[in-house]
Amino acid sequence: MRGNLVRILHDATKDDTEYVFGVRVDGFEQDEQKVIGHFSDGSSGEFDLLVGADGQGSRIRRAILPAGFDPYWRVGIHMAYWFIPRTASDSNIRDTCMVPGGRQIMRRSHNPTETQVYFVVREESEEASAIHREPVERQQEFWANRFRDAGWQTERFIEGMKTSPFFYSQEIVQVRTDTWSKGRVVLAGDAAHCASPTAAWASPAPWPAPTSWPARSTDTRATCRPHWRTTTACCVPSSTRSRAKSTRACCAWACR
CATH class of the missing domain: 3.30.9.30 (D-Amino Acid Oxidase; Chain A, domain 2)
Structure with missing residues (x-):
């Protein structure tokens, strides 16, 4: 069923989305203006937002939590x-x-x-x-x-x-942490609050409404970097930082 959903989403977006397989997010650095993602093929990219949706074993979550913290x-x-x-x-x-x-x-x-x-x-x-x-x-x-x-x-x-x-x-x-974001890096899905397959709900509380995220753009072109069974990266122009420059978001996720 998961594979069927992946195929449906891929077929719906492949004409205006570039998918690049075999690459994962190995690390990142950020400041007040940008986040730079470093990928396993040696390349890097500059983005406005890094979304860690890379599952229960999230590398992105490990990078933003305090050292030694067990989630x-x-x-x-x-x-x-x-x-x-x-x-x-x-x-x-x-x-x-x-x-x-x-x-x-x-x-x-x-x-x-x-x-x-x-x-x-x-x-x-x-x-x-x-x-x-x-x-x-x-x-x-x-x-x-x-x-x-x-x-x-x-x-x-x-x-x-x-x-x-x-x-x-x-x-x-179960993933339990009070920290879902740090600067321009944010966690989503199981990376943020995995309830495990044995739970009866996905999250004990509704998602908070984001107040500081940029609005979504009509520009749907994207660069996605998925890899089977590993952490992956998806780079998506998602909004406008200013009238002159398009905002790009890098989304890392786990693909099975």
């Missing part, structure tokens, strides 16, 4: 998900299997050829917390070991995991 509230839950080929027995209804030992398996199909598999486990070990930063092969070994005895279609799911083109492993956390 995560951990709930001891970990999740992996991937795609496998769909079979005739995979219906359009999501299946959920509760497994002893704080484990859960889910299966859902979002198109005629693919099925999504989810493994969820409650575990507070150091290994579980660290596994998401390990190489994919090690992550897959971890999940296979945790679920090999779970029954149902686990054997099929684990075999499909080995050859899946899309595999993700992450800890389920």
Whole structure:
């Protein structure tokens, strides 16, 4: 479903938006007049606004928070998900299997050829917390070991995991910070207030109405720098700083 939404948005904007793949925001510097973004390909750009919408593990958030501040509230839950080929027995209804030992398996199909598999486990070990930063092969070994005895279609799911083109492993956390901006850098979405998939709401309070952001412009041309599974950068002319100069905003986001 996320991929479908990405394709819809891309198709709607590709004619007046330039997308450049394979680049992320590695750092930035700012003063009262501008913010300069530094990208992983060695290039830099000057903008009026940097928007960090780069997800739960936001690099932009890490850069604007005080050193050593931990924004995560951990709930001891970990999740992996991937795609496998769909079979005739995979219906359009999501299946959920509760497994002893704080484990859960889910299966859902979002198109005629693919099925999504989810493994969820409650575990507070150091290994579980660290596994998401390990190489994919090690992550897959971890999940296979945790679920090999779970029954149902686990054997099929684990075999499909080995050859899946899309595999993700992450800890389920909530992001809690009172700081959503610093100068010309602002956080949005999960980078600012990730409630985690286990929460029943996206944010405990409505978004504050921005009072100092520049108004939106009719100039919709943009330079976007997305990269699969990593932090990305999107540079968007979004308003006018003055009558003579167009304002440019750089938006960093996570793309899956």
